[in-house]
Amino acid sequence: QVQLVESGGGLVQAGGSLRLSCAASGRTFGNYAMGWFRQAPGKEREFVGAITWSGASTYYGDSVRGRFAISRDNAKNTVYLQMNNLKPEDTAVYYCAADRFGHLGNRVAAWMYDYWGQGTQVTVSS
Numbered sequence: 072q073v074q075l076v077e078s079g080g081g082l083v084q085a086g087g088s089l090r091l092s093c094a095a096s097g098r099t100f101g102n103y104a105m106g107w108f109r110q111a112p113g114k115e116r117e118f119v120g121a122i123t124w125s126g127a128s129t130y131y132g133d134s135v136r137g138r139f140a141i142s143r144d145n146a147k148n149t150v151y152l153q154m155n156n157l158k159p160e161d162t163a164v165y166y167c168a169a170d171r172f173g174h175l176g177n178r179v180a181a182w183m184y185d186y187w188g189q190g191t192q193v194t195v196s197s
Contacts (some may be wrong), residue, residue, distance in 0.1 A: 073097040073154055073169045073186040080165060080191030083157055087195075093153040093167030101145040101168055104170040107152045109163035109193075118180045119165070122150065124173030132179070134159075157195045164190040 079091040090184035093105065106121035120131040122141045126150070129141050138157075143150040148168060170176075 073100060073103065075167050075169060075186055075188035077167050077191040078164065078194045082123045082194045082196065084134050085158055085197050087144070088153070088155045089157065091130055091154070091165055091167075091191060091193070093150045094149045095150070095154075095169065097148075100107060100148040100169075102171070104173045104176045104178070105141075105143060105150040105183075106158045106168045106170060106176075106178070107141060107150075107165060108168060108181055109161075109165045110190075111163040114163075117163075118179035118181075119152065121170070121176040121178065123176040128176050130177045130179075154193070157193075159195045159197045162193060162195050164192050172190045 072095040076094050107119040108116050110116040118132045120141045122129045126143050140153045167188045169186040170184045
């Protein structure tokens with residue numbers, strides 16, 4: 072069992088930056104690949120990016136590649152999403168999720184993930 076809690080969301084102007092954190096409970100955090108998804112009102116949940124259990128590999132959705140970066144600290148049971156050059160279309164609730172297939176990281180479908188956080192709101196003003 073893994074419990075996830077996101078933090079770091081808020082209101083930022085276009086062009087600004089935010090860093091989201093996802094704190095995990097459970098001794099097996101290091102076994103999981105971790106993903107970030109987002110969902111805007113009226114839209115489907117969208118894959119943002121993911122990182123393998125070791126942190127050696129990361130994958131990103133087309134809309135954020137080059138602007139967002141995922142990292143993790145297994146000693147702190149935490150995964151991060153650094154978001155730069157934010158745009159109004161990045162406005163959404165952001166979720167972290169854990170995937171028991173930790174050696175992968177390119178699993179972009181939400182149903183593939185086993186555990187989810189409650190989400191944190193990110194709002195980007197123009």
